Amino acid sequence: MPEPGRRPLKPLPDELGGTVRDFTEQLRAVFRDRTELNQRELAEALHLTKSPVSRYLNGQEVMPADTFAAFCDVAGLAPRERQRLGRLREQAAEATERERNAPDEAAEQPGQAGQPRQAGRRESPAPSVWCLPAGLHSRAGLVALVAAVAVCAGTFAVVWSGTSGTPDRAGSSAKMTADEPDSSASCRMTRVYRVMREGDILDAGRNDIGDVHTDDIFRLDEAPAGRPYRFRDYGHVAGSRTKGYVDQAKLKSLGSRCVGEGG
Structure with missing residues (x-):
């Protein structure tokens, strides 16, 4: 039977488990059996609003250390009781912290030999060996190859001079924008x-x-x-x-x- 002026606490959700559930259940037991306060009165005693107190008692949030110390004073817990429940609170807080950081740890992908992959670094392809076709090992073949290279070089020089000696930098600018933030941006x-x-x-x-x-x-x-x-x-x-x-x-x-x- 709930005491007059006290509403019964909601059942803890089924998905709440581990040390967080253990700590919350014992916190609720101390609130129920060692105080005569309702949630609003407990919030006033802890200098909080009712909202965070409700979350602590319903397992939505682990009570912070400083608030827990004030709660133990209000409930009149003995030093040994306070120490035992305090260790359980620390374990619950650590479990919550690990769960919160899990997405960040999963996003980090290890590189080769267990080393983290460096952002922006790519492996260089192995150098290839260039071999002359069999037909170019003769003297005539080599002369023909040199002539072809000379024609290509002349064509490239004409195109280069037509652009006033300045190659198109659009691709370079686009790469810089993609890889590095604009230093002028506020x-x-x-x-x-x-x-x-x-x-x-x-x-x-x-x-x-x-x-x-x-x-x-x-x-x-x-x-x-x-x-x-x-x-x-x-x-x-x-x-x-x-x-x-x-x-x-x-x-x-x-x-x-x-x-x-x-x-």
């Missing part, structure tokens, strides 16, 4: 992510200042001095001016891109 290289689940955007003071939505494009920005969160990245959603910290577990890496200063 852009910066940054990590770009796709938002996989909805969540909140927090400022350094743990205030909820906005939200991210599924399929949003999230771009990293240079974070202010200090790092208030261990498992949140600082940046903004493309097209938005709101900058803050978003939970790493909700982001899927799309790699590095050159984006405009206003993007």
Whole structure:
């Protein structure tokens, strides 16, 4: 029977497993048995909004270390209990981090002899051996070959002079554009992510200042001095001016891109 003023927690999803499920189940047990708070009251005690607390208790996100320490204080856990549950929390956080980084690791293809392949480097083809046809081994054959080469050289000189001594550089320019970013373009290289689940955007003071939505494009920005969160990245959603910290577990890496200063 749920206690008055407390709604029962939703069942954990079947796909949630491993240490993340183990930690979430024990976190829920401590919340249920060692506190008399509902989720909103617990959020106030932790100086958070209800949204992240709900995600912690439903296995959508692993509780950060600093929030976990405050939660243990609210629940009155003994040092041994806190240490045991803290180790399980660290294992769950590491498992979530490995799952988040899995797409990046799969994209890296090893080269020969176990060495990573260098971008833009291609193997040179083996040099070929040029042999004279059998008919050109005679003196007459060699004379004919020299004459043909001289005619081709004269034709090439006429074509070259018709272009004012400047060969067509369109192909070269196109290659340069494809291989190298234009140094005159006003852009910066940054990590770009796709938002996989909805969540909140927090400022350094743990205030909820906005939200991210599924399929949003999230771009990293240079974070202010200090790092208030261990498992949140600082940046903004493309097209938005709101900058803050978003939970790493909700982001899927799309790699590095050159984006405009206003993007």
